[in-house]
Amino acid sequence: MQTNRIQAVAQALPRTRRSQHHALTTLLLILTMAVTAIAVTTAPSRAQIAGPASFADLVDEVGDAVVNITTTSLVATGTGPGPQVPPGSPLEDFFNDFLDQQQRGPNGPAPRRPNALGSGFVISEDGFIVTNNHVIEGADEIMVEFRDGRELAATVIGTDPNTDIAVLKVEPEAPLVFVSFGDSDAAxxxxxxxxxxxxxxxGFSVSVGIVSARERALSGTYxxxxxxxxxINRGNSGGPLFNMAGEVVGVNTAILSPNGGSIGIGFSQASNVVAGVVNxxxxxxETRRGWLGVRIQDVTAEIAEGLGLDxxxxxxxxxxxxGPAREAGMEVGDVITTFDGVEIDDTRxxxxxxxxxxxxxTVRVVVYRDGETQTLLVTLGRRETAENVAFPEPGSEQVTPSSEVLGLTLAPLTDEAREANGVEDGLLVExxxxxxxxxxRGLEAGDxxxxxxxxxxxxxxxxxARVDQAEEAGQNSVLLLIRRGGTPRFVALPIDK
Known part of the structure; x- marks a missing residue:
């Protein structure tokens, strides 16, 4: 079409000038073809739009590092329910003798050996393997099957129930194919x-999909x-989730399903969490996690207003x-905004x-306190060995009578409330x-x-007096620190104006 337009323009010119424009027409045709060629070259192909044409090369690259895991546990039989026979029935003795023979071997109770199936992946050529803790928990024997059919017995190096990660070790005769962790934060x-x-x-199976969401939390602390x-289905637990570079960005751990099968909602523990645990x-x-030594809660909009946070x-x-935080000068009511250079959005x-x-x-912790930020230097302890500290002895009783304030009936602390909550002073919500x-807001009697x-x-x-001060400052709520069963939390209580 473009060529026809150029030729039509050339025909419309006077004869005396056609020869001069013949060269120009030819040049324009060449330029048009060149531009078209460039556009075709740079336009995304159908494969680029639709995704990889095949995952076969990636499977061949990493597949030999993925393993099947079979566990065996020795469990005494004879402890489950059996046929119910009415007492006094003529068949009662017969059934009791029959069940006793079925449940006992010649030398005592006969064990059964249930098999649990899971997955894992090799992370070093000398045989370290990563899987889920729930795959091997309680196992007496662990066998690892490789893609080529080889089987090796594995020993447990360490487990971390908090992240559901376990590290196993096999003893191969030759170096194993292994895979590396990638950066899950880049996914x-x-x-x-x-x-x-x-x-x-x-057996060995491959499935592909996309990252549907990130930073999901189920029920674990980490x-x-x-x-x-x-x-992802049962048996995929402990297996790797690869990116397109062949790096492990997650360990397949759980699914969300009403029927126990895949409905397209699977969860893989992020590699940036797993890698530290594995190391x-x-x-x-065992794990050796840092310990700050504080109890914390999320900041709500009302609490932010009470604290003066923007x-x-x-x-x-x-x-x-x-603990470490107290030694560094941290106080109740501080808001931790930055930890070791990382901005903190919430408690998780x-x-x-x-x-x-x-x-x-020793890390720098930035806290917001009394309208200003302060930087504290905290030397971290170890969470696994942290010990609870004793609270001070109870103090003397107050003699102030009960009063009603903002829907609360308040009274002096009793010795029982002091002991239950580990405090010396305060007010009891009757x-x-x-x-x-x-x-x-969830306040209850006994707080x-x-x-x-x-x-x-x-x-x-x-x-x-504190409520009046908050009202004079133009606040819509006042911040309370309460204890319930010894556990502290902040509550922003609206001021009744």
């Missing part, structure tokens, strides 16, 4: 991923899961027992970052108006109010 939602393992005991729609298990046979971020310190992130830090490391904001507006309180008069 983007929409990236291709490939899962390999032993689903439903069917959860950082990649969600994927690559098919510690290989070196020490944004809802950080981890609010509710208790500082004896702080727990994960602290747990990934080294025992004995009752909560079920129609009040206090009830909506102990330790602070109001980040100031200690020992009487109802002090409570009222």
């Amino acid at each position: 983007r939602v929409g990236d291709w991923v490939m899962a390999m393992g032993n689903p439903l005991g069917q 959860d950082d899961f990649i969600q994927t729609d690559a098919a 510690q298990l290989r070196e020490f046979g 944004i809802v971020t950080g981890a609010l310190v509710t208790d500082v027992p004896e 992130e702080l727990v994960r970052v602290v747990g990934g830090s080294g025992v004995g490391d 009752a909560v108006d079920p129609n009040s904001d206090a009830a909506d 102990v109010i330790v602070e109001v507006g980040q100031q200690p309180v020992t009487s109802v008069d002090e409570f009222n």
Whole structure:
């Protein structure tokens, strides 16, 4: 079409000038063809738009590092329910003798040996293997099957139930094919991923999909899961989730399913969490996580207002027992905003970052306190060996009578409340108006109010004074620090104006 237009323009010119424009027409045709060729070359191909034409090369590259895991446990039989025979029945003795013969061997109770199937992957040529802890938990024997059919017995090097990770070791006769961990933080939602393992005991199997979501939490303290729609079923547990570079970015751990089968919602523990755990298990046979020594809770919008924070971020310190944080000068009511250079959005992130830090490391912790930021130097302890500290002895009783404030019936502390909550001073919540904001915020009878507006309180008069100060400052709520069963937490209680 472009050529016809150029020729039409040339024909419309006077004859005397056609020869001059013939060369120009030819040049324009050449330029048009060149531009078209460049456009075709740079345009994305169908394969680029639709994804890789095949995953076969990637499977060949990493497949030999993926293993099937079979475990055996010795369990005494004869402990489960059996046929029910009415007492006094003529068949009662017959059934009892029959069951006794079935459940006992010549030398005592006959064991059964149930097999559990899972997956794993080799991370070193000398035979270190990563899998899920729940795959090998309670096993007496562990066998590892390789893609070529070889089987080797494995020993447990170390386990970490908190992240559901275990490290095994086999003794190969020759160096093994192994894979490396990649950077799970670099994985983007929409990236291709490939899962390999032993689903439903069917042997080596491959499934592909994308990263559906990141930073998912299930129920663990250190959860950082990649969600994927690559098919993951029972038996895939402990197997690797690969990126397109052949790096392990996750360990397939769990699925969300109403029927026990894959519905496209699978979870892989992120490699940046797993790699640190694996290194510690290989070196020490156990985890050695950093310990800050604080109790914390998330910052809500109302709590942020009560603290004077411009944004809802950080981890609010509710208790500082004896430990690294107290020694560094951290206080109740501090909001931890940065830990060792990492900005902290919420409590889950702080727990994960602290747990990934080294025992004995001295780190900079930035806290927000009294409208300003402060930097504390904290030398971390070890979480696994941290001990609870004793609370001070109870103090004397107050004699202030009960009073009602903001839907709360407040009274002096009793010795029983002091002992149960590990405090010396405060106010006891005797009752909560079920129609009040206090009830909506979850306050209950038996709670102990330790602070109001980040100031200690020992009487109802002090409570009222803190509320008045918050109201005069234009705040819509006042921040309470309460203890329930010894566990502290902050509550932003709206002020009834």
